Amino acid sequence: MPVITSGATKIWRRRTTKAEWARSGAWFAAVLVFVFTWQAMTQDTIWSFVWDAPTQAADIGGRMLPPKWSYIHELWRPLWDTLNMATLGTAMAIVLALPLAFLAARNTTPSVAFVRPLALLVIVASRSVNAIIWALLLVTLVGPGVFAGLLAIGLRSIGFLGKLIYEAIEEISDEPIEAIRATGASRMQVLVWGVWPQITPAFAGVSVFRWDINIREATVLGLVGAGGIGMNLESSMSTLAWNQVTLILLVILGTVVVSEYVSARVRQAVS
């Protein structure tokens, strides 16, 4: 297209003149949208509060330090609850997501026309609702506490795990599958001998990655009453006990660092 013949010479340009104008127009439109949305966003801002922010931050920071170290004794139990919530929720999600993934993957589903869309719907439904929203629903259903948090984590994770595992299943190499089928193996044997060994690295990596995410999510679920260390965070903030808040944030930071380390090591080991 962008080769223009002018006499004997062929002139090459990256784009035609028309395409060049279209691109400039698109950039201009993007700038207009940015300016407009910036105005819409800032017209309700009370600017005196924003200019005051550094003073406020310094004030809260002053009250947050030093952390109230003695409060740690009240945190061990909620921390334990948080870890359990994340771990059991992840385990529940793995058990449910694995068969779901096999039903959703194009190359292992028993029926592309009927079962696959159904499985995809379950996955999308689970993924589209944030764990906090699941927790809000579940706290009203099963009452406040760790159990609600565990279910919220599990329900949210089914979709995440299901999606990433079924994508891994769809990416496996087909030749070994043909070879196993050619031996006279049954469908289930093909799954166990041909598909499963090819997805174990992805499966382990994705599961431990979700566990790691879930530990972080579990720390905030307490804010809506679903148990764990978030409940202490909520009560400390509402009583303006800022030096307790500092300690809680430090404990959460430490936990997340440890879980990320574990997750990285596991993913490294399975390849």
Add this chain to the structure above:
Amino acid sequence: MLRIENLTKRYATGDLALEDVSLSVPSGQVMGLIGPSGAGKSTLIRCVNRLVEPSAGRVMLGDTDVVAADRAGLSRVRRRMGMIFQEYALVDRLTVMENVLSGRLGYVGFWRSFFRRFPQADIDRAFAVLDRVGLMDHVDKRADALSGGQRQRVGIARALVQEPELLLVDEPTASLDPKTSRQIMRLIVEVCAERGLAAIVNIHDVALAQQFVQRIVGLRKGQIVFDGPPDALSADVLTEIYGAEDWSATIRKVDEEEEAVAA
């Protein structure tokens, strides 16, 4: 042994891969299937064990009609046909032993195979074929730790452990160097002779085919255009199969023999 009658395969895209192919391979015969890419060689051997469903025609293995078999029947008849692949088609993360034992999956139940509790007779068979292909020292290695030639030996062992009557071999040497290619072809031909197996070997390399197989079938655009002994491959025949080209280097061996006879 194997009888293919009027086999036709038309893919969903409308491409006609095989057109009215009839062929029979007796026990103990190693047949080379040559032809240009896209001629339908892979489709033909995949129609025999129904990795690809034929559109029309019959495939008879002994007295069993493969095309008419139901799911259980298909599983039983597939046990009697070993398959060997171009890229070896091993399960990389399983060990050599597990890959070989997967050849017995058609014979053992699901839970036995799930827990890797194979009958001792199957373990004995696996060790015997591993010894035959020369891999006794690599039994516990993961399949992806082996070289190309070794991986193809595992592929051969997996096919042999089925105790098949027929081998379906799809471009066994296309990913191997010339020396290893000859070793692998020799191994395939030898085990067929030892066990009286029929074999269909898809192969690109005409010279290699002439060196090792007893009969050559040429396929062009889904139809058989040549069927005869390797010596009968002339420049005219190769032109018929592949199209016009200077074939003198490819079939020099035959020409020299003919000149020797004439002189």
